[in-house]
Amino acid sequence: MWGKQYNDGESPSGGVVLDKTGNVYGTTAYGGTGDCVLLGIKGGCGTFFELSPPKQKGGAWTETILYSFQSGNDGYFPWGTLTWDSKGNLYGATEFGGGKGNTCNVYFQYCGTVFKLSPPNQKGGAWTERVLHSFAGGTDGANPNGGLLLDSKGAIYGTTSSGGNQGCQYQGEVGCGTAFKLTPPTKKGGVWTQEQLHVFSGGNDGANPNGNLVLGKGAGDLYGTAGGGKESRGVVFRFAPTRGSRWVETVIYNFTDGKDGLGPSAVIMDSSGNLYGPALGGGSNGVIFKLALAKHNQWKLTVLYTFQGSPDGAGPEARLTFDAAGNLYSTTVSGGSGNGDGTVFEVSP
Numbered sequence: 522m523w524g525k526q527y528n529d530g531e532s533p534s535g536g537v538v539l540d541k542t543g544n545v546y547g548t549t550a551y552g553g554t555g556d557c558v559l560l561g562i563k564g565g566c567g568t569f570f571e572l573s574p575p576k577q578k579g580g581a582w583t584e585t586i587l588y589s590f591q592s593g594n595d596g597y598f599p600w601g602t603l604t605w606d607s608k609g610n611l612y613g614a615t616e617f618g619g620g621k622g623n624t625c626n627v628y629f630q631y632c633g634t635v636f637k638l639s640p641p642n643q644k645g646g647a648w649t650e651r652v653l654h655s656f657a658g659g660t661d662g663a664n665p666n667g668g669l670l671l672d673s674k675g676a677i678y679g680t681t682s683s684g685g686n687q688g689c690q691y692q693g694e695v696g697c698g699t700a701f702k703l704t705p706p707t708k709k710g711g712v713w714t715q716e717q718l719h720v721f722s723g724g725n726d727g728a729n730p731n732g733n734l735v736l737g738k739g740a741g742d743l744y745g746t747a748g749g750g751k752e753s754r755g756v757v758f759r760f761a762p763t764r765g766s767r768w769v770e771t772v773i774y775n776f777t778d779g780k781d782g783l784g785p786s787a788v789i790m791d792s793s794g795n796l797y798g799p800a801l802g803g804g805s806n807g808v809i810f811k812l813a814l815a816k817h818n819q820w821k822l823t824v825l826y827t828f829q830g831s832p833d834g835a836g837p838e839a840r841l842t843f844d845a846a847g848n849l850y851s852t853t854v855s856g857g858s859g860n861g862d863g864t865v866f867e868v869s870p
Contacts, residue, residue: 614636659687698721746786808828837853
């Protein structure tokens with residue numbers, strides 16, 4: 522395995538983000554210099570990388586490993602897409618590590634972290650990683666997803682795929698997941714404060730959320746996706762803040778797989794407040810859907826595109842991206858022409 526041999530990354534996890542000069546940043550789940558061992562094989566603990574564009578058109582891009590996760594307290598197995606703040610710092614999550622909790626996985630230690638990566642003060646210097654919160658498992662939540670959301674005050678919102686309600690088991694996970702908020706300290710170097718916005722029960726409210734919360738057009742509303750629900754085919758939910766720092770969850774759509782799909786992934790929002798996302802099923806190969814707020818505060822789902830497997834792809838799971846003309850772009854994990862190894866697609870209005 523080349524990634525292990527040369528301390529390069531292996532198995533990119535999540536999407537990538539760009540800076541103003543066109544450099545690309547992302548994470549890999551394995552690889553790097555960390556001393557993580559799985560099934561007796563040293564595989565690294567994951568990396569944070571940069572891809573720099575060539576100086577001349579058509580040249581090769583340059584990869585630089587900016588940080589290698591070391592397991593233990595700093596976290597390992599980074600998961601999901603990183604998130605920028607206004608000062609050029611990046612935020613993400615590791616599914617394991619962090620130094621707390623020992624019941625989250627039979628192979629990996631500890632229950633995950635939310636971390637911050639800060640650029641060097643001088644060009645060419647080392648990036649700095651800092652763990653902002655370590656999850657303890659149990660009722661605290663475990664195995665955080667990436668795709669974190671930052672608000673204007675620097676608070677971080679996200680979900681954990683397991684933990685929370687210990688009486689709930691869904692698809693082999695202990696606990697059906699949580700939604701959380703991390704509030705920055707009032708003094709530099711202080712402790713971040715965690716608040717649970719919702720603990721999923723595995724019932725009608727959903728189970729095992731998959732990250733990528735979206736800030737709505739209302740007063741601090743948040744939207745996201747999870748499994749479970751009335752039909753056990755997945756849900757899109759909304760969290761709304763109320764007085765006294767209490768949050769209320771409302772399921773705005775239950776998937777049925779009556780051609781509408783199942784297992785929705787991350788949603789995005791347009792300028793009018795409509796939600797868009799991918800889902801599996803819907804004829805077996807997956808769909809792209811739109812949710813629009815209709816009369817009487819009801820949401821209406823429209824299937825924008827149903828995948829055929831070949832040649833257009835199958836299994837859309839990654840977050841969608843808009844261009845200026847309103848076209849949607851993303852990837853499928855399989856299908857397409859050739860060997861059926863997936864596609865990059867565009868869905869046009």
